[in-house]
Amino acid sequence: MSNSTDIVYLDYAASTPADPRVVDVMTPLFGADGDFANPSSGHVAGRRSRAHVERATGQLAELLGCREEELVWTSGATESDNLAIVGAARYRADRGRHLITMPTEHKAVADVSRLLEKKGFEVSWLRPDDTGVLDPTILEAAIRPDTQLVSIMHVNNETGVIQDIEALGAICRERDVLFHVDAAQSVGKLPLDLASMPVDLLSTTAHKVYGPKGIGALYISGRPGCRVEALIHGGGQQGGRRPGTLAVPLIAGFGEAARIARSEMQENHAHLRSQRERLWRGIRDLEGIVQNGSESHAFPGILNVSIEDVEGESLLLALEPLCVATGSACNSKSQEPSSVLRALGRSDMLAQSAIRFSFGRPTTPDEVDIAVERYRTAIARLRDIAPGRAA
Amino acid sequence: MSNSTDIVYLDYAASTPADPRVVDVMTPLFGADGDFANPSSGHVAGRRSRAHVERATGQLAELLGCREEELVWTSGATESDNLAIVGAARYRADRGRHLITMPTEHKAVADVSRLLEKKGFEVSWLRPDDTGVLDPTILEAAIRPDTQLVSIMHVNNETGVIQDIEALGAICRERDVLFHVDAAQSVGKLPLDLASMPVDLLSTTAHKVYGPKGIGALYISGRPGCRVEALIHGGGQQGGRRPGTLAVPLIAGFGEAARIARSEMQENHAHLRSQRERLWRGIRDLEGIVQNGSESHAFPGILNVSIEDVEGESLLLALEPLCVATGSACNSKSQEPSSVLRALGRSDMLAQSAIRFSFGRPTTPDEVDIAVERYRTAIARLRDIAPGRAA
Amino acid sequence: MTADPYSEQVRALFARPDHAGDLEKASARVHIEEQGVRISLAAQCDGDIIECLRFRAWGCPHLLAAAEAVCRSYEGQALTALQAFSAAEIMQTLPVPREKLGRILILEDAVRSLGRSARVSPDAGKDTD
């Protein structure tokens, strides 16, 4: 953040900056000196643009362990989630009108499922345990003969809880039900090998993994029966699955981000883990503090904590200029306690005090220490201002 | 185009390079030193990102002569067209299931209309005269009590023919029918003042007007009754009309592109006109050459010509490394003669030889002269190789 | 830096809540808990005149800022003047977004009730609600 050395940014789950190497790949592609042509054009300039798209497709395919033709570029995970769920629901409408998902899903999945509910689909909303984890036997019991699709995210964007995609997917495959995974928070951060995983559809977005905003992808498995109806219709690009002029610089940037993520995954993971541990060590002794979400299934990039008897909005302001989130980024305008935390059984009081700290590659131990200090100071201050409860 | 001084690019209708000033606005926003935060985040960093979005919204609103809240950011004109047509059709389904459009529309409009046809809507495909222009009385006659929406583009992407949006829109308004305009080719190039024009929905995309690829907008008039159902559902961004993390650098780039286009529109228009005239002067004496599309309704950025007895694909290759288009950019892979030109009554033979030259701000008279020379040479060479017809 | 939900004034009041605290020898007190919000006010008077006004509050930044603003503006005034305190005014001056009117009305209740408690025992406010 320019001109504000005071700002400490611990909101990498909301968005990450583009890696300098990603910026270097993208920047030359915008202007008149670069390969700016429409990659669908047949001429020399068009073919050059297409080469960037092809390279990037290869890079993302390598990261995900899939084939290039199994990837469709979209504008982000929101669109990918919509394309996966609406597209599969429409394509397989004959099979039945039952979907399975969870109340802890990102709004892109939850809202589109609710929409389908209104349009005559039946949706089973499976509840996690109070650490946020879904027991596979609950999924097993929920699948019916008319179940079309199961949609369960990999890493939860609020709590960082990791679901057991392998186990859940195996159940779906056994019962011949499509399995969609919103992996916006995990792609490039946790290993994925889609060729060997029981996943049919997987959503991702570049800006959570040091790529640019405005570009995402949907993996659509090439196995028979796994097809989606397009959401957007037009010029036939991407085999009609998602037309529109391909955004070459963004795609190239996402490709480079995928390449970097793949080659540096282990060290990044270790880095996140140590930052998360450092932060928790610094605040865990505070009275009434609790982690939201399972410790044993925790993605190390996210630490979500609630604390007793502190008002969340005042806490957030008192933490400034520390940049952290309350609920998910997109919810942060609303005053309602997070539905994700409520699904974990948190009281409204605890849920409303939740703060999501999320760490990134640029996070330093110093920044974590500043966060610890600001959090402790803010808690002390607000508790000091608050009156005791009436007897 | 780097490393190829030979390339002459006359395909600005397919895509334009980003203006250097646009690149300057975007570049600093990607990386860790820039305002990379999610603009939906409530914290300081999020508010900074939001400020870029707000500035850009103002800039595009000024260019279009509309209010900021009448704009929705999308991934491009393809998505805008889909959102406008499907969204309005769904929102007004009670009103009837009749749409009106033209066979000369861009595929984004034509394909989505054809899709709605399959889903039980009735579509009237109005034919232009043989210069590509639609007579408003034909529209007037086609409107029925159950007509929901009329979709007619401003500047045709293949021929450059300009439709009389004012007259067509006035008829729609009189009959209380929504009017959608695909203005991908005209925004920033022809004056638009939506506050005073009878247009309800208008699609645009940045990469045709020296902005980045992957960002577009849909204007949705604020007047009562003009609403669309969202295509994509999720985190509630943009009032739920089009959720997903806003692509701040792209939006800021589109804003800057809009600002530039507005302030330099007149001189750009004059520049295009003189390039187009120069090219036509250089080739109009060739035997059997014809312009496709009305001269009197021509947008000066596009010159589309057919020529007798020359094979189009060989012509295109013989012109290399001159970068021009056959049909529309997205059609260039298909071998079929353009449906747009067929709607103008061109024979298959003439239609298949069509070349679209399109000019841009960077186009120089020298480049036009090279194009003239390459075109003349290619025509001479191919005619020389061709055998006479059997008697 | 647009679209900041907090005005300069709210930020300043929230950042320096000099009047947060309690008064050992309060002439009047009030404590309200409602809709999750908690407010305590304490006044120390010299005759009719408020010498010191202190608050404690649990709530959003606007509520805390409004409580601080009240304390700042009524010191030196008559305790009975508190009865004229109006939520509407402070909603405008800070300003406070409309959707938070409810909690500012709770503050109004507390302030007016403190004004009415003139010359009663220090604990009088407690059962206002």
Place this chain on the structure above:
Amino acid sequence: MTADPYSEQVRALFARPDHAGDLEKASARVHIEEQGVRISLAAQCDGDIIECLRFRAWGCPHLLAAAEAVCRSYEGQALTALQAFSAAEIMQTLPVPREKLGRILILEDAVRSLGRSARVSPDAGKDTD
């Protein structure tokens, strides 16, 4: 530069169609018009041996390149050798995309027909089709 629809070889043949043209004193000729494509071939022979082979064609770059390739490869061979010309082979060697097989088969027709026209009058090929 990936996804180029034209191979190096097709580009080279298209760019230098040295055998495009006609022969005043052709020993054999053929002209075919079909599916919008037009092909003329002319051979000048010394006895059985093709001394000069020329083409004219109206069609896509692959067709023009294939015609040039044919002319280049059969000069110096027996005219009857043309009868063994196979579209399949040239589809592979240039290569030509599958969807263009139709027009290469028309070329095959023309080439074979020229081979069959050995020792007939210069106009003989004209009504092959």
